[in-house]
Amino acid sequence: MEAKVVSRHSHAKSRGRLIVVEGIDGSGKSTQVHLLDKWLKSLGLRTFFTEWNSSEMVRGIISKGKRKDLLTPTTFSLLHATDFADRYERNIYPLIRAGYFVLADRYIYTAFARDVVRGCAESWVRKVYAFAVKPDVILYFRVPVEIAINRILEGRSKVKYYEAGMDLNLSNDPYESYRIFQGRIMEQYELMNRKDEFVVIDGTMDIEAQQAASRKMIMPLISGVAATTSGRSSNGYRNTQ
Numbered sequence: 236m237e238a239k240v241v242s243r244h245s246h247a248k249s250r251g252r253l254i255v256v257e258g259i260d261g262s263g264k265s266t267q268v269h270l271l272d273k274w275l276k277s278l279g280l281r282t283f284f285t286e287w288n289s290s291e292m293v294r295g296i297i298s299k300g301k302r303k304d305l306l307t308p309t310t311f312s313l314l315h316a317t318d319f320a321d322r323y324e325r326n327i328y329p330l331i332r333a334g335y336f337v338l339a340d341r342y343i344y345t346a347f348a349r350d351v352v353r354g355c356a357e358s359w360v361r362k363v364y365a366f367a368v369k370p371d372v373i374l375y376f377r378v379p380v381e382i383a384i385n386r387i388l389e390g391r392s393k394v395k396y397y398e399a400g401m402d403l404n405l406s407n408d409p410y411e412s413y414r415i416f417q418g419r420i421m422e423q424y425e426l427m428n429r430k431d432e433f434v435v436i437d438g439t440m441d442i443e444a445q446q447a448a449s450r451k452m453i454m455p456l457i458s459g460v461a462a463t464t465s466g467r468s469s470n471g472y473r474n475t476q
Contacts, residue, residue, distance in 0.1 A: 251331040252456045253368060255342040257424065258376035259417045260398070261383030262438045263445060267376065268340050270446050271453065275336050280457065283330045287341035290321040306402070308353035315346055316363045323367060331368065336456075343367050344431065348423035352416065353403060371456055374449055375428060378438030380418045384410075 254271065256264040268284070275282045306314070330337050343364040350360045388394070388410075396402065399409045400416025428435065434452050436445055 251333065251335045251337060253327070253331055253337050253339065253370040254453060254456070255339045255344070255370040255373045256376065257341060257344045257373060257433070258378065258438060259380065259383050259421050259424065261386035261417075262376040262378045263386070263442070264374070264376040264438075265340050266442060267374070267436070267445055267449050268338050270442075271449055272338050274446075274450060275338075275453075275457070278457065280336050281334065282336045282338060283326060284338050285322055285326060285340070287345055288315060288318055290318040306397075308350065308355055311353060311397075312346065312350040312355050312360060312363070315350075319343070319346070319364070319367070328368060339370070342370060342373070344373065344424070344427055347427060348420045351423055352400075352419045372452055373431065373433050374436050374452060375424060375433035376436050376438040376445070377424075380414060380421055382439060383417060384414055387413075 254268075256268040258264040265286075272282050272284050327337055327339070346364060347357065347360055351357050394409055394413045396409075399413035400419075401409060401412050403412070403416065405415040406412040424433075427433065436448050436452075438445065440448070
């Protein structure tokens with residue numbers, strides 16, 4: 236498993252590291268990547284955090300399209316690809332080149348899963364994102380669909396139209412549509428797990444155990460990098476833990 240965690244940048248001059256977390260909604264990946272960001276900062280490393288669908292240039296267009304129900308699967312795919320390309324060219328790749336640890340809450344694999352479920356050809360989607368550098372490590376948080384759904388719906392009165400995959404006519408019941416949609420996305424993740432070198436993290440473990448497993452997978456990327464703060468053991472944890 237640890238053999239997967241090696242630098243795989245296709246650009247020889249890249250000096251930083253790219254750490255990606257993936258998983259269905261409710262998998263716990265966002266919590267874990269924020270904890271990783273804090274941990275790496277505590278080691279004195281320069282980090283940058285980015286998340287899916289967050290480009291200021293594109294986010295408004297996507298929101299408007301959703302409100303007016305104008306998004307076909309191909310349009311949806313291309314808009315998200317534009318969002319990603321903007322963040323990639325402005326932040327992700329330049330900061331990797333500058334030596335940063337870039338942490339991405341979702342990367343191109345989210346598009347591979349969601350766009351294929353919405354009917355786009357996998358080969359086409361992969362070509363759209365062919366410019367993107369391969370991550371150094373892809374942490375895939377695997378969790379049963381029912382557990383993920385319960386986490387998402389806890390404290391919420393409803394799920395959003397596109398979030399539930401209602402545009403795919405899977406069910407008239409938004410909650411059932413959401414369950415089917417997330418299940419199909421998970422199937423795509425499992426297929427990618429076999430060919431895209433995912434590192435699987437059990438998303439049903441408690442937060443601390445997931446974080447420990449995630450740090451273990453990242454440690455080979457930071458070996459030899461001297462921490463600028465003190466009070467840590469060799470595994471990167473503070474001695475008080």
